[in-house]
Amino acid sequence: MGDAVTTTGREAERRVWTDAAADFAAYRAGDRDGLDRLVHRLTPVLWHVVRAYGLDAATAEDVVQSTWLALMRNADRVSDPQAVGRWLTVTARREAWRVAKQAARIDSHPDLADEQLDVRPDTGEEPEAAVVRKARDRALWQAVAALPERCQRLLRVLAFVDRPSYTELSAELGMPVGGIGPTRGRCLEKLRAVLAGMDWRTA
Amino acid sequence: MSGTDDGTPAPAVAFDDEADLRALRGMWERLDPPPAGLSTRICVALQVEELEAELFTMDELVGARGEERVRTITFSSASLVVMITISDDGPHARVDGWIDEGGGLPVELRIADADGVHRTEADEHGRFVLDRLPHGMAQLVFHPSPARPTMRQSVVTPAIQI
Numbered sequence: 283m284g285d286a287v288t289t290t291g292r293e294a295e296r297r298v299w300t301d302a303a304a305d306f307a308a309y310r311a312g313d314r315d316g317l318d319r320l321v322h323r324l325t326p327v328l329w330h331v332v333r334a335y336g337l338d339a340a341t342a343e344d345v346v347q348s349t350w351l352a353l354m355r356n357a358d359r360v361s362d363p364q365a366v367g368r369w370l371t372v373t374a375r376r377e378a379w380r381v382a383k384q385a386a387r388i389d390s391h392p393d394l395a396d397e398q399l400d401v402r403p404d405t406g407e408e409p410e411a412a413v414v415r416k417a418r419d420r421a422l423w424q425a426v427a428a429l430p431e432r433c434q435r436l437l438r439v440l441a442f443v444d445r446p447s448y449t450e451l452s453a454e455l456g457m458p459v460g461g462i463g464p465t466r467g468r469c470l471e472k473l474r475a476v477l478a479g480m481d482w483r484t485a
Numbered sequence: 486m487s488g489t490d491d492g493t494p495a496p497a498v499a500f501d502d503e504a505d506l507r508a509l510r511g512m513w514e515r516l517d518p519p520p521a522g523l524s525t526r527i528c529v530a531l532q533v534e535e536l537e538a539e540l541f542t543m544d545e546l547v548g549a550r551g552e553e554r555v556r557t558i559t560f561s562s563a564s565l566v567v568m569i570t571i572s573d574d575g576p577h578a579r580v581d582g583w584i585d586e587g588g589g590l591p592v593e594l595r596i597a598d599a600d601g602v603h604r605t606e607a608d609e610h611g612r613f614v615l616d617r618l619p620h621g622m623a624q625l626v627f628h629p630s631p632a633r634p635t636m637r638q639s640v641v642t643p644a645i646q647i
Contacts, residue, residue, distance in 0.1 A: 322524045329519035350527050422512040441510040
């Protein structure tokens with residue numbers, strides 16, 4: 283179902299984590315700008331991870347910000363710079379989960395406003411390609427909305443975090459650690475079934 | 486379907502879970518991106534926390550100069566008063582500012598999702614100019630400096646659109 287994604291794209295996604303480790307190592311060594319670089323690099327990932335818990339935008343923003351404040355206060359405890367990405371995503375998920383349980387702020391997969399499809403300016407994309415992509419994005423969004431909530435959350439976390447902590451995920455989703463791999467497979471199968479019903483592949 | 490990581494073709498019947506997750510990732514990145522300026526707001530929040538900085542309060546006036554809309558904003562804190570006007574400079578933005586008794590004080594402007602931090606210094610009358618700026622959400626930051634011995638901590642403005 284995926285568009286052809288080049289190896290370069292995949293490598294770029296992985297490089298984010300190694301670059302993040304380098305930023306954090308620089309910050310720990312006294313380069314204050316390292317922290318700002320790290321914030322710019324990983325805030326988008328943390329945003330998506332937090333939104334996976336169905337928090338509204340304002341609450342999600344607060345959770346992302348408090349995650350960074352927590353890192354700054356606990357920077358000494360993250361002993362290995364390589365671990366900073368995991369530390370941040372686990373902290374963000376823990377906080378998002380706590381807030382989501384506490385307040386009934388779940389907005390699990392809101393209806394997509396028409397304008398939302400047009401917010402991003404298309405850069406250098408052929409108009410036809412842009413139309414096709416928008417139609418596909420919209421179909422994918424609607425298909426995800428048809429999935430059970432825990433599938434929605436699991437897929438969004440897995441889409442953005444290379445190897446999330448399965449221990450935490452299993453507690454949040456109320457399933458054994460060994461169940462996450464198969465659940466991911468089942469959630470993707472459900473997604474494909476919904477998309478097949480929508481004629482998505484030929485859209 | 487795409488092949489697997491090591492270049493071998495994916496099994497004929499199997500769907501490629503990794504490719505599907507990447508398609509989902511792209512969709513979420515396009516349809517539910519982080520709010521504009523989030524990273525920069527966080528950087529400033531970290532700085533405020535780190536320096537135990539003060540936050541300015543702000544007062545905005547919108548007026549006109551000829552054809553042009555000019556916004557004047559006054560920022561006040563216990564240790565500093567800063568007034569700026571924001572205008573368009575062709576495709577860029579321009580900020581003219583004045584700091585009370587601010588001669589020689591370094592001025593830092595952080596612009597969201599742009600090329601980072603713009604720096605200058607107030608002249609002996611407390612005036613400063615930052616021009617050829619990209620548009621975006623921006624925050625001014627003033628750090629303690631020998632030029633202003635009474636200022637004990639950094640002062641940060643709320644985010645403004647320039």
